[in-house]
Amino acid sequence: MTRVLLVDDEENLRLALRTYLRKQGYDVVAVGNVDEALSQCAEEAFDFVVTDVRMPGKTGLELLSILREQHPATTVIVMSAYGSIEHALEAIRAGAYDYVSKPFKPEELAFVLRKAEEREVLRRENRQLRAALHREASFEELLGRSEPMKSLFATLAKVAPFKTTVLITGESGTGKELVARALHLRSPRAQKAFVTINCGAIPEALLESELFGHKRGAFTDALSDKRGLFEAADGGTLLLDEVGELPTSLQVKLLRVLQEQTFRRLGETHDRKCDVRVLAATLRDLHADVKTGRFREDLLYRLNVLTLVVPPLRERREDISLLVDHFVQRYNKRLGTKVTGLDPQASKIVEEYNWPGNVRELENSIERAMVLADAPVLRPLDLPEKLREPKDPVAAELAKGDLSIKRTARVIEEILIRRALDKTKGNRTRAAELLEISHRALLYKIKEYGIT
Ligand SMILES: Nc1ncnc2c1ncn2[C@@H]1O[C@H](COP(=O)(O)OP(=O)(O)OP(=O)(O)O)[C@@H](O)[C@H]1O
Ligand SMILES: [Mg+2]
Structure with missing residues (x-):
């Protein structure tokens, strides 16, 4: 049954409207003031x-603004x-x-209510359609064809259906939040809410009430009861982003929710039950923390029942062109x-760059280039200058992340020999001196690396 709250200080009007609306099939509560x-x-x-405007105490407009904030789903009609x-x-x-302007016939109010109800039905259908569309769209949004991403997808598909807590780690901008979303969308909870909170972005004093809610009066600004995240x-998934920033006091409370599936609103003395799948993301090394x-430590063990590591972009260069097309x-x-x-030149730059800011940096660079470009094909000059700076070849080699001393040393050795020869304009004796190796050894290496 549709529930209506009538607010008017004029008792006769209030009672008459209540009787009328009840006859129309509404479930009506009538009160005389805003509080x-x-x-x-x-x-x-x-x-x-349905509220009057001018009343002793708070006005109907004040009521409206509080309701918009605290009960946004409630439709307000003003008399x-x-x-x-x-x-x-x-x-x-x-x-x-x-x-409705006073005085009005009760039928006028009933008409406005019917209209609003019809609109509500439409809006709900719309929301469901949009949500369905969004789900399909974002399902494909986590792109990747590299081996590291393929194996990430495989693990993701396996763990998604379970309520298991998953810790998602990876450098900034690698796609941790997208991975969390994918886990949610492939779980039986997909139709329910996916809620995220950035634990590092909210002041410590507010974080607890954000997470668990509070009772009215629990602290000075707690003007009314509030639900937490x-x-x-409930029934869905909660992503604790930057979980490493969670203050220690809340770490204890989080552990309790994870273990017992109960929590308390701030200022309340009874436990509430909840059914939430918790995912956590971090770029910090929590073991070091x-x-x-x-x-x-106990919280870390509870969170990383399973850890998904999202690899940095430079370790999966096969994904770069795929992502570029996607962002274009x-x-x-x-x-x-x-x-x-x-x-071709711009592609080469993009594929060879180191991407310290990972997919997010790539996305931003493409967007920026598209805004600046004069032609339909993006050129090197459209890319951020940082990408075009000639790289220190030694740093570039090290940045590849290959840990083999043998392979890396060979590449760096070749670079140093070329530099020494450049500097001495090809004088091998002088170059050998600079390199601090024998003349014979230099000749041997020149041949080995095919330097002319
Ligand atoms: N594999 C991917 N396919 C498509 N888009 C991606 C992929 N990975 C990341 N993105 C996009 O890159 C941006 C950054 O991703 P996201 O916010 O998930 O990263 P993050 O790891 O959570 O970053 P941070 O550590 O800074 O919070 C988003 O716009 C996201 O849509
Ligand atoms: Mg993130």
Whole structure:
């Protein structure tokens, strides 16, 4: 049954409307002021709040603004006195669905309610359709054809259906959040909420109430009861991003939720149950943080029942061109451009660059190039300057991440010999001196590396 809360200080009108709306099949509660209205709303959810504007105490407009914030799903309809059309308009601007001017026939209000109900049904269908579309779109968004990504996908598919906690690690911009989303979308929870919180971005004092909610009066600013994210994610998935930033006091509380599936709102004395799959992401080395006492060992063991490591982009260069095409398409849509791709030189630069900021840096570079480019094909000059700087060849070699001393030493040796020969304009005796090797050894190496 549709639930309506009527707020008006005029008792006769209030009772008459209540009787009328009940006959129309609504479930109606009627109260005489804003404070009573707010405590009703804290107790149960209403589909509609129909409120007078001018009342002793808080006004209907104040009620409206609190409801928009705390109960955004509730539709508000304002009853404004004859002649105060500004109030009505102000209410609409502030987010009221509609208004009726007093005096009105009860049928007028019933008509507005019916209209709003129909709109609600449409909106809900719309939301579901959009969510379904979004799910399909983002399903394919985690791209990769490199071996490291293929094996990541394989593990992901295996663990997704279970409620197991997963720790997702990787450098900044590698796609940790996307991996978390993929885990959610491939789980039986896909239809329920996927909620993320960045533990590093919220001040410590607010974090606990964000996560677990609070009771009205639990602290100075707690003006009403508030649900936390564990409740918002009930039945679904909660991603704790930058989990390494979680203060120690909350680490204990998190451990408790993970172990017992219960938590307490701040200021409450009873436990609440929740059914939430927790995922955690971090770019920190939590094992090192355990050693320094920054992170609780027991929590780390609880979180990393399974760890997914998202590899840095430089270790999966086969993915670069795939991602470039993907981002070119994405930003053509967003920017309305008609870019077809990169010219061979620009492609080479993009494929050889080290990408310390990983996929995010690649995405930003492509977007920037598309904004700046004059032609449909992106050229080296359109790319950020950083990408075009000639690399120190030794640093580039080291950055490849190959740990073999033998292979790396050979490459660096060749670089040094070429430099010495350059500097001495090909004088081998002098070059051997600079390199601090014998003349004979130099001749041998020149032949070995095919230097002319
Ligand atoms: N494999 C991928 N396929 C397509 N897009 C990707 C992929 N990996 C990352 N992206 C895109 O790169 C950007 C950064 O990804 P995301 O936010 O998931 O990274 P992150 O690891 O969480 O970064 P941070 O550590 O900075 O929080 C996003 O726009 C994301 O859509
Ligand atoms: Mg992230």
